[in-house]
Amino acid sequence: MKLGIVVLTTPYTFQNMDTAISLAGAALEKGHQAMIFLYMDGVIAASNLIKPGNDRSIPLKMQSLIEKGVKITPCGVCCNYRGVRQADSQPGIRHAGIAALGQLVSECDRVLTLGF
């Protein structure tokens, strides 16, 4: 099965990104595939300028997923509105748009939206 997860909220303020990472990781462990689309404030998680200190590292967890083949895509326009440049984004993350979200919806067997 292919699981699509859409995250609408910022990391750390909300736990949706943590949930998305955990679900995607669990899906992989069970032999499924997973994709994550970062939309609206969710795109903040794409930034490589996030320095969580001793707190849990969402960027490192995202990198681990990317290395395992999970495609994490932020909405490019949402990034523009929030100052998240492609150049400041984590390795392996490429900005896209509605067409990429459309592909996720059409390809995935289940789509889960984590918002407010």
Add this chain to the structure above:
Amino acid sequence: MNFDVELNTLGMQCPVPIVKTAKKMKELQIGQVLKVISDDEGIKEDMPAWCKTTGNEFLGLEESGGQYTVYVKKVVG
């Protein structure tokens, strides 16, 4: 690369280039190639994704000075 129809979307950001592409493709015949010019960086991911979703063929992308030229072949009606 050879093309049949050109679409200029400079200055337009997502989702407008994709929406205009979808609209323009309806005017093309099967086998014709649409050239799309854009300065929206997201088109690098979006156009292949749109092609995959719609069944049309993504022929390639050229990048120069923050401008992107994309070629799409109409495969489905």
